Amino acid sequence: MSLFPLQGHVAIVTGGSSGIGLACVELLLESGAGVAFCGRDPERLRSAEASLRQRFPQARLLAHACNVLDAESVNAFAAASLAALGPAGILINNAGQGRVSTFADTTDSAWTEELNLKFFSVINPVHAFKRQLESQVDAAIVCVNSLLASQPEPHMVATSAARAGVMNLVRSMATEFAPQGIRVNGILIGLVESGQWRRRFEAREERHLDWAQWTAQLAQRKHIPLGRLGLPIEAARAILFLASPLSAYTTGSHIDVSGGLSRHA
Template sequence: MDLQLRDKVAVVTGGSVGIGLAVARGLAAEGAHLALCARDEQRLRSVVEAIATDFGVRAIAVPADVARPDGVAALATAVAEEFGGADILVNNAGTGSEETILEAPDDRWQAYWELHVMAAVRLARALAPGMKARGGGVILHNASICATQPLGYEPIYNVTKAALVMFSKCLANELIGDGIRVNAVNPGLVMTPDWQKTAKLLTAGTDTTWEAYLQKVADDNAPIGRFAAPKEIADLFVFLCSPRASYTVGSTYYIDGGWLRTTT
């Protein structure tokens, strides 16, 4: 199936690893040009070089922290200068947390709010006017099943991802008249470095390996019995970016191996 993405310009935050990298490669495979943003400059530039070589598309690296207003500004400026604007924005930058509500200080809550919510708000303000001028576009938010079905050890992650889903719905309603489709994706268990980091933290000083811990998480939660590979998640993102998904507006899509225990 031709996804009609050739020569579109896609911006992917958190694009150097995990789901973001898989989405970037999936879009490049369809002929889309890329602006990838992440904080680790060396890894980001290596990834961008590999994508350009592997798929023959234009790709730029924008090392920046989108949790900061100046990071968003740097990304928007780079996209405007290199491509004249963007057709697709994938808000993927994010990370898990580990705390209790009673012990987490205000600045920890604020840091996750800036990363998971305000980055998406600022990027919409920065890029959506250009999408409108180009005739429309797509904005996708990588949220989490935890936005609906929270994990007990990461309340800040749960809360901020839930807020991101609501922001996505509100933004969809505001922008659809401009031809910009906005949706959210709630992945379940995905084998990313972030999950591995969390597992290592939770098993430190115990008799359980982090690998065994993650397998138990899969056994306990996902009827499919395993974590997803990032590419399995990315395939859904790439389709939702496509004109083939032209009737998808303001929705949240679960891709969780059967983990979600409700019908909504």
């Protein structure tokens, strides 16, 4: 039995073809929700959809190619989802990777690109789906954010600043949307296993180390108390809690999913 009973709900997941987004889609389907998910890479989107349909043959599922930074593209996704599954009551905003750069070597165009990605990957989907959310009981928006929002790193200055802005945006939307019955929350992730970390592993100099050994050393260098990287499914469980009626009295909040990496209470 699922911990998150969501039969009859429709959920939207952006960036849902891999990593945390795909883990969210899987958990939502296991919970009985209808799910529409999007991604920019058509091939990866098709692959994810085929795998999901094999695992969940009776699922109400829509995979849609979409660029969340293009408002028209997101509006088309919202219309397709509404036609296929009905109005959405859950919106999970999950898009964007980190940019490694210091203040000295971040160009103006890089600042613009990073701020645009982090903000409009949330703003565009919220605009596109808000009317649907307003029509549903227990509506929820969950934004996948980073611990950098509260614990910035100088080698990721632009991403840290943008993430802090998104955390503020979540709080602002939570206050504004509460009278309309929409809760808005987020999670703050630390180091989570991803394709990006896998690529760094493949390029490692310590060829004698396997994945478990290499990530354990990485966790030690990063001072992660739990001694390992997080798993996408672990982040997804926190997201699903915030998206479900189990968190019905929670809004404007963030759950720390960093393995103890946070230095703040």
